[in-house]
Amino acid sequence: MSEENVTPVETATEVMNNSADVVNSGVDWINNNQGLIIEYGLNIAAAIATLVIGMIIAGMISKTFHRILTKRELDPTIVEFVSHMVKYVIVAFVVIAALGRIGVQTTSFIAILGAAGLAVGLALQGSLSNFASGVLIVILRPFKSGEYIEAAGISGSVESVQIFATTLVTPDNKFVVVPNSAILGGNIINYSRKPTRRIDLVIGVSYQADLAKTKAVLESVVKANSLVLKDPGVTVAVAELADSSVNFVVRPWVNGGDYWPVRFELMEAIKNALDEAGIEIPFPQMDVHVDK
Template sequence: MSKEESAASAVTNVIEQNVDVLNDSVKWLSENQDLIISYSMNIIFAIATLIVGMMVARFIAGTLHKVLTKRKLDNTIIDFVSHMVRYVIIAFVIIAALGRIGVETTSFVAIIGAAGLAVGLALQGSLSNFASGVLIIALRPFKAGEYIEAAGTAGTVESVQIFSTTLTTPDNKFVVVPNSAILGGNIVNYSRKPTRRIDLIIGVSYNADLAKTKAVLEAVLKANDGILKSPEPLVAVAELADSSVNLVVRPWVNGPDYWRVRFELMEAIKNDLDEAGIEIPFPQMDIHMNK
């Protein structure tokens, strides 16, 4: 056999093999047409689910970011919460898309759940602080710039962060308080209401003229321009104590004027009582001696 005939025979064999493969492919396609259409539709739906899910996640995260920004929350918290919501939605979308194309997601979800449980146990304290931070953001018992007392610390709120709240004390100390400690106890917000009441207890001698004493105290209150006319200040006898007759002095002031007015009143009351000859007694005790 010549070389030309050998080459022609080889080409013929290749063509026959390709024709066989093509026939087999056509036969397989015709036999599995329904299956191919089903898988194709599932893939198309999975891709559509991913695209729509990504758009929905972006829209919800963006809307949440705008809402939190309007509430004037800390930027760190706004970015963290909006990104977390977006990624959680994307995770569910991916699981749904995989399930659409026939991937068994039950074990996948179980693995994620087990991993989440392990991480949650390892970060229990941090997650508690995070959850408390979310509740503080939602309930808003205080905000930046307000003076509060919480977790045994009093100060002006600088910022509410993801895991902690930062305060600045009146003597300019920077304090970081875990959010769970704040939410686990009482929170006293001194700045939320526009007015505050000053509570003073003034003790005078049992020999003092109570009517004159009340007149002196009322005159001191009227002379201070920081005291509000309404509600009306109260001056009354509160207690007959061991060494003195105690009177309560309760004027109302604007919140920012609280400490200034309180200090002014203490000084003015002392000076005016001395001028009126009304004694502010020291603690004393009568001793009876029997021979």
């Protein structure tokens, strides 16, 4: 029959017949593969259940770690760091387990992730070094939030310990971000870890000064300051016979938070007391002798 002789009714009938054939084929395939469909359906349901239950368990374990570490009075930043790391590790295992339930070869998947991780690691060596240093800082706890430290050439109060860097606030209110590897790779001086600190002052006086009188004046100034601790006692002694002066060391002990106020007060009070006692504080000088 030529195309010109095909009527719309015949065309519609042919389309309906083709649709019926497709439906029948689909029904036949479903009837012939019911076991396979049920198996895949159960696997998908199991994978979804694994994901849901795993996420819930990961959250519970993370909260448990958070609660335990908080009770141990660890730094809040470290508590958050550890609890989140635990959660992400558990979630990674849950995802791999869920993929295994739906037939994904997890061994190959892990191998691919390992290769990708190696490539990323080579490209991000510095970042991974900072991450590893951050983990060690969390474990070793050389400092915590709020403590005043000196590290990587920067002095300031610790604001937070992050995954790749530690943030400090300097005494003049500068916000400084220091890479964790730079901190862990050098000396760390923690000024806040101990409750007390010693102030070390060097006071130079003239060679003509009475040493006993000078020592008595220095001791009286230090003992008059109410913030200076009685125990351990203050040390006042001759430390050096320098080129232009006799140098005394003055070493009182104070609470950590009083260090700078007491240091400034003592410097001013010592200068005034020595002036009142007629004891000269020399400056660098040179004697010139003229031979006639």
